[in-house]
Amino acid sequence: MRNGFKIISFFIDPGAIQPFVQNAGFQSGLLQTIVDDRWSETNRDVYAFWPRLSTLYNLNNNQPSTWWLRNGSFLRLKQVDLGYTLPNLKKVAIKSSRLYFSATNLFVISKFKMWDVEMGGNGLGYPVQSIYSLGLQVNL
Structure with a gap:
């Protein structure tokens, strides 16, 4: 004092801390975050969060992998x-x-x-x- x-x-x-964020964006309504950080023809960032975004079921985005671990x-x-x-x-x-x-x-x-x-x-x-x-x- x-x-x-x-x-x-x-x-x-x-x-x-490493949160495992596989499919977390869809579940928690982070749709804009997902769309903004995806690989596409116009965004060819190989480190984009979502490797391949699709309106159809896509096995690539559902495989357990260290890709989904983030620095928390x-x-x-x-x-x-x-x-x-x-x-x-x-x-x-x-x-x-x-x-x-x-x-x-x-x-x-x-x-x-x-x-x-x-x-x-x-x-x-x-x-x-x-x-x-x-x-x-x-x-x-």
Whole structure:
């Protein structure tokens, strides 16, 4: 604590995570993402996410392979607490008081953009929520 201020933060970096995203886009409604990152005559990128997109059943897009593994590493600011202890207010019969702000899941840095990798699975779950709290603690 310095000059009445107190800051506590908690970051998480789980290291190597590799989500398996085979067919995940179709299941979670990421159709625009799929269309934008596919191999085609006009987009001859050999590293396009979808090797061959078709309206018909296509075995190539359903074969288990390391092709469907993606780098899911991330850094998340999981928790931060900021507090300020107000100066002595004995003149107004207050022993102590503290103003604080608390937040959970403020931001995440990751190259994986299909879904929040901390959700796990294939992106179909409820997303990780951010929570913000602001308060005043007064002791009379």
